[in-house]
Amino acid sequence: MVNQSSPVGFLLLGFSEYPQLEKTLFVVVLTSYLLTLMGNTLIILLSMLDPRLHNPMYFFLCNLSFLDLCFTTSCVPQMLVNLWGPVKTISFLGCSVQLFIFLSLGTTECILLTVMAFDRYVAVCQPLHYVSIIHPCLCRQLAAVAWVMGLVQSIVQTPPTLHLPFCPHRKIDDFLCEVPSLIRLSCGDTTFNEIQLAVSSVIFVVVPLSLILVSYSAIARAVLRINSAVAWKKAFGTCSSHLMVVTLFYSSVIAVYLQPKNPYAQDRGKFFGLFYAVGTPTLNPLIYALRNKEVKRAFWRFLGKDEESRES
Template structure:
């Protein structure tokens, strides 16, 4: 009888927890609540970073559209990548700025799910677009005679469209399976946005299957494109090393170095965050890694592509004086 009463109490506790879960309407993003004395400083820093991201990527989009010398497949992909970075960072950073300003961090269930969905879709798009850009460099260096035929405008549009669309169905399923988990009574997300690892830590019961689904999706959207990039660059490096002149090798390496740096920054931090075992130890590491690939990488991308690229710097010299002159004439 005592054991039966204990079992009934456990069952009632589980039912009460499930009731609380179904009635849960809000989450609380803890963000940087452990360092409230630095909220004003963090707000100022992240606001400046957001402005740099918008301005830097916006300038790249502008010059690749205005300057006719940059109307090539490579810069078509770079301009799309810059637009993607603006969308990608806008999913998380404005919300984080608002939470730092209000010091509340309350986010509704639906808003949290929406944020996760767009974050996952844009993250998958970035992985695929980086792979497409690697393929573009592969064709340009390994098959230069066929480059204009292979990378025609129609095919480039199809590659970009596929990068944007291909991840949507799976990421819808991923978001649904995360937000249909039985969450515990605690609604505090130890993160600055609704990310999968942080949400899994709130789930109750056995979530082994859900974690395996996350790993499989990470392999599909992170590891597989990364392997395609590695294959492309192994062929590229092999071809470059066979070039007869040092000048040709230097020029070929310079066209690929910017893309390689972006790949290492993005994939390195994202892969560690999603493929490492989930643990409550070193909780701050997840936030630092997320800050790196969600905010810092989009900020560095315009600098990497502009400062290391002669075509872009020359286009800036041509476009910016014209824009300033037009503004002066209007005034």
């Protein structure tokens, strides 16, 4: 079936029913986007330029920062245009590209955060074998797997979503083109798409999150066997930043992709979708910069400050 919506595109409603919120949201989203650009670019620069950050943890963090830059750039400019003025349209091609990129990068982040949890597990539970297990070649392979799986997932799920018979009003009750929103816009049978969404959510959300929880359960057991406050503090410092990022990211993703079908859940999912697209990429570099001593030290070295200036 040829999709009749393609020549005219879609309307992204966002919070158009609350016009008084839109200008405020514009300022918030723009500020968050600028912070995302600055924070993640700084993380990438520090990871590349500072030799002391040339290790697996910061290699994966550099990948996460680059991913977040692409993630927000795929949707925020269009979101800002829609929030600023009365025109809230997006072309079919623009929606298709946004859906493909957003779905690919979101899936990649799910896998990448799981890889980072494995890295933290080995660092805490197998510290003597860390260098031999998490070697540079394995790091590159794991990062490549995350990016390729995201690309494959998007190739598989994007075409069936875009070939749905969309309702003539073309109104997407969301800020961006996402699979759940486009399925709700369809006036035809969406059984296959809903099954596909459920299966992909289990494979790329539930399974990775379960593996992360298993990793942190093993880390917790290992830490509890240690009768040293210094070791506990070191383990907490090693894992806390990643655990906070995982909590923020997955709580938002679950609210968007694993929500029940009712109007309240849909409105709540819209807020979480906004946070998932804008908030988490802004907070990720702040969390790592503020809670990680090595990143802070690398930042001061980048500015040319010595130890004494740093401490003052």
